[in-house]
Amino acid sequence: MPSDMLDQVFTKIDQLSQHFITDRLAKAVEIQSVSSDLTIEGRHKVDQMTAFLETQLKGLGATVKRYPLGNQQDTHPVLKLPDVIIAKYPATPDPNKRTILIYGHYDVQPEGKGWTHPAWRLTEVNGKLYGRGSTDDKGPVLAWLNALEAYQEAEVDVPVNLLFCFEGMEETGSVGFSKFAQKNKELFSKVEAACISDNYWLTSRKPCLTYGLRGINYFTITIAQKPLPGRTPVPLHSGIYGGTVHEPMTELVIMLSKLADSKGNILVPGINGLVDNVTSEEIAQYQKIDFSMEEFNKTIGSDAAIYTTAQDTLTHRWRYPSITIHGINGADPSEKQTTAIYPTVTGKFSVRTVPTMEGKAVKALVEHYLDQEFKKLGSKNTCKVEQLGDPAPYWVGNTKDSNFAAGSAATKRVYSTEPDLTREGGSIGVTLDIQNALGPEKSIMLLPVGRSDDGAHGPDEKLDRENYIKGSKLLGAYWWYFANH
Amino acid sequence: MPSDMLDQVFTKIDQLSQHFITDRLAKAVEIQSVSSDLTIEGRHKVDQMTAFLETQLKGLGATVKRYPLGNQQDTHPVLKLPDVIIAKYPATPDPNKRTILIYGHYDVQPEGKGWTHPAWRLTEVNGKLYGRGSTDDKGPVLAWLNALEAYQEAEVDVPVNLLFCFEGMEETGSVGFSKFAQKNKELFSKVEAACISDNYWLTSRKPCLTYGLRGINYFTITIAQKPLPGRTPVPLHSGIYGGTVHEPMTELVIMLSKLADSKGNILVPGINGLVDNVTSEEIAQYQKIDFSMEEFNKTIGSDAAIYTTAQDTLTHRWRYPSITIHGINGADPSEKQTTAIYPTVTGKFSVRTVPTMEGKAVKALVEHYLDQEFKKLGSKNTCKVEQLGDPAPYWVGNTKDSNFAAGSAATKRVYSTEPDLTREGGSIGVTLDIQNALGPEKSIMLLPVGRSDDGAHGPDEKLDRENYIKGSKLLGAYWWYFANH
Numbered sequence: 001m002p003s004d005m006l007d008q009v010f011t012k013i014d015q016l017s018q019h020f021i022t023d024r025l026a027k028a029v030e031i032q033s034v035s036s037d038l039t040i041e042g043r044h045k046v047d048q049m050t051a052f053l054e055t056q057l058k059g060l061g062a063t064v065k066r067y068p069l070g071n072q073q074d075t076h077p078v079l080k081l082p083d084v085i086i087a088k089y090p091a092t093p094d095p096n097k098r099t100i101l102i103y104g105h106y107d108v109q110p111e112g113k114g115w116t117h118p119a120w121r122l123t124e125v126n127g128k129l130y131g132r133g134s135t136d137d138k139g140p141v142l143a144w145l146n147a148l149e150a151y152q153e154a155e156v157d158v159p160v161n162l163l164f165c166f167e168g169m170e171e172t173g174s175v176g177f178s179k180f181a182q183k184n185k186e187l188f189s190k191v192e193a194a195c196i197s198d199n200y201w202l203t204s205r206k207p208c209l210t211y212g213l214r215g216i217n218y219f220t221i222t223i224a225q226k227p228l229p230g231r232t233p234v235p236l237h238s239g240i241y242g243g244t245v246h247e248p249m250t251e252l253v254i255m256l257s258k259l260a261d262s263k264g265n266i267l268v269p270g271i272n273g274l275v276d277n278v279t280s281e282e283i284a285q286y287q288k289i290d291f292s293m294e295e296f297n298k299t300i301g302s303d304a305a306i307y308t309t310a311q312d313t314l315t316h317r318w319r320y321p322s323i324t325i326h327g328i329n330g331a332d333p334s335e336k337q338t339t340a341i342y343p344t345v346t347g348k349f350s351v352r353t354v355p356t357m358e359g360k361a362v363k364a365l366v367e368h369y370l371d372q373e374f375k376k377l378g379s380k381n382t383c384k385v386e387q388l389g390d391p392a393p394y395w396v397g398n399t400k401d402s403n404f405a406a407g408s409a410a411t412k413r414v415y416s417t418e419p420d421l422t423r424e425g426g427s428i429g430v431t432l433d434i435q436n437a438l439g440p441e442k443s444i445m446l447l448p449v450g451r452s453d454d455g456a457h458g459p460d461e462k463l464d465r466e467n468y469i470k471g472s473k474l475l476g477a478y479w480w481y482f483a484n485h
Numbered sequence: 486m487p488s489d490m491l492d493q494v495f496t497k498i499d500q501l502s503q504h505f506i507t508d509r510l511a512k513a514v515e516i517q518s519v520s521s522d523l524t525i526e527g528r529h530k531v532d533q534m535t536a537f538l539e540t541q542l543k544g545l546g547a548t549v550k551r552y553p554l555g556n557q558q559d560t561h562p563v564l565k566l567p568d569v570i571i572a573k574y575p576a577t578p579d580p581n582k583r584t585i586l587i588y589g590h591y592d593v594q595p596e597g598k599g600w601t602h603p604a605w606r607l608t609e610v611n612g613k614l615y616g617r618g619s620t621d622d623k624g625p626v627l628a629w630l631n632a633l634e635a636y637q638e639a640e641v642d643v644p645v646n647l648l649f650c651f652e653g654m655e656e657t658g659s660v661g662f663s664k665f666a667q668k669n670k671e672l673f674s675k676v677e678a679a680c681i682s683d684n685y686w687l688t689s690r691k692p693c694l695t696y697g698l699r700g701i702n703y704f705t706i707t708i709a710q711k712p713l714p715g716r717t718p719v720p721l722h723s724g725i726y727g728g729t730v731h732e733p734m735t736e737l738v739i740m741l742s743k744l745a746d747s748k749g750n751i752l753v754p755g756i757n758g759l760v761d762n763v764t765s766e767e768i769a770q771y772q773k774i775d776f777s778m779e780e781f782n783k784t785i786g787s788d789a790a791i792y793t794t795a796q797d798t799l800t801h802r803w804r805y806p807s808i809t810i811h812g813i814n815g816a817d818p819s820e821k822q823t824t825a826i827y828p829t830v831t832g833k834f835s836v837r838t839v840p841t842m843e844g845k846a847v848k849a850l851v852e853h854y855l856d857q858e859f860k861k862l863g864s865k866n867t868c869k870v871e872q873l874g875d876p877a878p879y880w881v882g883n884t885k886d887s888n889f890a891a892g893s894a895a896t897k898r899v900y901s902t903e904p905d906l907t908r909e910g911g912s913i914g915v916t917l918d919i920q921n922a923l924g925p926e927k928s929i930m931l932l933p934v935g936r937s938d939d940g941a942h943g944p945d946e947k948l949d950r951e952n953y954i955k956g957s958k959l960l961g962a963y964w965w966y967f968a969n970h
Contacts, residue, residue, distance in 0.1 A: 216724070216824075225786075225789040226787055226789065227786060227788075228783070228787060231783075233786040233787035236785060237910075237911055238811070238835060239699060239910045239911025239912055240802065240911055241802070242749075242802075242808070242910065243801040243802060243806070243910075244749070244790065244791055244792065244798045244802050244807075245785060245787075245789040245791060246747055246748070246749075246789045247745075247747075247749070247810070249809070249810040249812075250745050250746070250809075253741040253742045254747065260732075262732075262736050262864045264727075264728045264729070264731075264732070296729075297713060298713070298716075300710070300721060301710075301712060301716035301717055302713060302730075302828060303710070303712075303713060303865055304711065304718070304730040304828075305729065305730060306728075306729055306730060306731060313729045317725065317726070317728060317729050322727030322728030323735075324727045324734070324824070325738060326723070326824060326825060326827075327816035327818050327819070327823070327827075328812070331811065331813065331818070332811050332812030332833070333813060334812070335814050337833070337874065338812070338833075339703075339811060340811060343786075343787060343789075346820075347738075348823075350723060350727075350824060352723065352724060352727050352728070377746075378747065380788055389822065425725045425726070425728070425729075458719075
């Protein structure tokens with residue numbers, strides 16, 4: 001097929017752009033599909049968004065099937081989890097076309113504080129479309145639909161079989177999704193590659209393809225006074241008991257101080273030995289990436305950067321592990337001048353993992369080290385290290401496969417520039433769920449639509465009009481180049 | 486005056502005991518005078534208690550004057566502080582009698598959780614009078630009034646001039662009391678000695694006189710990312726930023742880990758050098774005290790005691806300083822699996838002080854040490870150590886003066902035993918306020934009515950009927966022996 005047919009699709013996208021905003025994105029933003037709202041009304045709004053998407057997909061001729069995930073655990077009132085939407089286009093897959101799996105999510109973060117624009121009414125100011133979910137992830141989800149509509153309106157045959165998979169719990173840890181993906185592997189049997197559009201450009205200027213994620217092991221460490229038989233230790237008055245009992249909080253800060261230093265070096269023996277050496281190829285790649293310390297500093301808002309070069313900063317974000325202490329439970333977090341010794345305190349910390357730090361090995365090293373260090377204290381208290389949930393493994397894709405080639409060609413076509421190849425320092429659990437469902441040999445690519453400054457979870461979340469419209473072209477072009485590899 | 490006149494007072498106290506419970510303590514417990522309740526209704530209940538006490542005192546022929554303390558700061562709604570009650574008995578002091586200042590407080594702790602008896606209805610079970618304020622401090626305050634009534638009913642002349650000083654904000658830091666005491670020094674010009682009944686026996690068995698308190702310096706240490714001009718650092722995603730920025734929480738736990746070790750040893754250089762040596766006389770005194778590790782362990786409910794002997798434990802409670810870390814503000818105290826790097830975190834800790842650790846010296850040592858230690862980290866973040874409020878100084882009374890002699894003689898008369906001479910590990914701010922108002926040469930004694938197991942601030946607070954009745958005798962006998970020293 002001649003590639004100028006893509007121009008017809010692009011022209012149609014330009015013609016339909018106001019329709020895509022007014023009748024699609026604006027309507028979706030108005031639906032407050034906050035998955036962390038655990039009220040009946042809140043969940044009802046998420047369900048409204050499921051219905052909205054279903055209607056939109058059916059309107060474009062896709063077959064839609066909903067997959068119920070059962071009830072959410074431990075909520076009062078009892079809440080049904082939002083359905084996973086599986087949509088096929090065309091309704092009967094063409095055996096001569098390659099099949100692509102497209103993942104997105106239709107739930108959003110709560111409104112939160114600090115908005116200067118309405119959170120739930122899409123508002124365009126200076127080419128920016130403000131509203132909750134505009135960039136995360138309603139905009140990208142609807143950009144896929146825009147592309148499909150444009151193909152149809154331009155009367156250009158969609159060159160791939162599309163399998164859409166949209167969930168409604170991503171912002172709340174994708175509850176139920178992993179199980180769904182495992183149980184329904186046969187749904188994905190024909191899939192050749194998957195594409196997730198749920199992250200952002202590394203900057204506000206340059207498009208990118210994302211091929212790697214760090215994993216995460218999340219730990220708690222609890223120091224507790226050992227109860228006497230039939231007794232429950234209570235907070236003690238520090239005047240009366242200070243100096244006469246082993247204080248859990250004193251011991252907890254000692255233990256937590258042994259995890260990392262101020263420069264971010266991990267002090268747990270053995271961890272750094274698990275990290276693959278950074279290759280000269282990678283260094284060369286990182287040097288080419290359009291990223292500056294000025295914008296890094298601007299994003300963090302403070303003078304807290306450890307490294308002075310973009311390359312060092314990116315290497316430590318993407319290619320090295322890190323440890324963060326997130327907080328302490330059981331002590332007094334208030335600003336008040338309180339004076340208790342607390343009997344049980346729990347520190348929370350996470351380890352971001354990179355190849356080839358397997359979750360089990362990390363767990364064993366952390367537990368062993370903290371165990372040894374606690375013994376050195378000679379305390380009568382107890383120390384318990386626990387891993388919360390299963391670790392999310394690191395993920396690295398193959399940037400040399402046809403999936404990435406298609407993403408790259410599409411970017412060049414739409415943005416007239418070679419995309420940067422980026423990783424994310426964070427973890428996107430569904431990527432692994434999808435990889436597991438597809439099998440290790442299938443390619444996944446993260447293809448972001450929005451920019452680094454979109455403010456995904458914060459106030460004044462936005463998607464640039466340009467990114468929404470060019471993003472619709474990008475996703476449509478990706479199909480094209482994937483089919484014509 | 487023959488001392489068997491005291492027997493007539495005691496007989497009257499026994500005869501009036503049910504009246505003291507039903508018409509005095511039970512009525513007082515029903516008034517929910519919770520000073521930390523910052524509602525109009527809550528404060529109204531404290532005022533009701535002021536009125537109750539005023540009526541009681543006037544009924545016994547005392548002159549009562551109320552001292553308003555102005556409005557409480559920073560409350561919404563605006564709340565008037567409860568009045569201080571100053572009552573004189575007799576109305577015109579007898580120049581031939583010595584004058585005693587008696588301090589107590591008529592406010593109580595909130596109900597809190599876990600009661601198995603009603604909190605606001607005095608309930609007697611197995612000789613124990615359960616109810617909020619029964620032992621802290623309504624029981625002791627009313628025991629003074631019981632003693633006065635018994636002298637009158639027995640037609641025995643009260644041998645001292647009484648100056649009662651009752652406040653209604655003690656449980657909320659005695660807001661306004663220090664200023665009141667400073668401003669009204671002339672009220673106390675005739676006072677020869679003061680007695681405070683607002684603490685407890687060291688055990689549940691043996692009466693004591695209390696002659697010492699530890700002081701307290703309360704600090705915060707704040708680690709913050711330095712804002713760029715015009716920016717406010719926000720919580721950062723640990724996936725994206727972990728390993729690339731100086732993390733305040735990592736640095737805070739390092740700093741806090743430098744304060745004390747697991748055995749309670751203070752690591753701040755210079756602090757231990759300020760501590761007076763424990764004398765052999767003190768050691769001998771501590772060895773005599775009726776206190777066991779069994780009951781210590783039972784009270785703390787856990788196997789966290791550092792020392793194995795009662796003497797070592799008491800020495801570290803009373804005669805050595807301690808450091809406790811109370812909590813961290815600004816990080817995530819929840820049990821949730823959250824993943825932020827917080828830009829500003831504050832640790833709270835306090836130093837309990839003993840002779841001769843002056844507050845200013847402690848402050849200087851702590852600040853200098855933490856400043857030096859933070860510099861070693863080589864961080865770009867800032868570290869600020871602040872002292873909250875003025876330090877409460879340590880206090881030590883003179884157990885060899887006539888005030889303590891009177892307390893000792895009264896104890897022997899009522900309980901047929903020599904009282905133990907105890908200190909408290911905690912700090913009672915009003916003791917210092919009163920010492921300042923009286924001048925350093927005047928004696929203050931703490932003369933407790935209740936037992937160690939009364940559970941002052943917890944659920945099922947109680948005062949033994951025996952302690953209430955014998956306590957009324959004890960306080961009346963104290964007057965007697967103070968007059969006849």
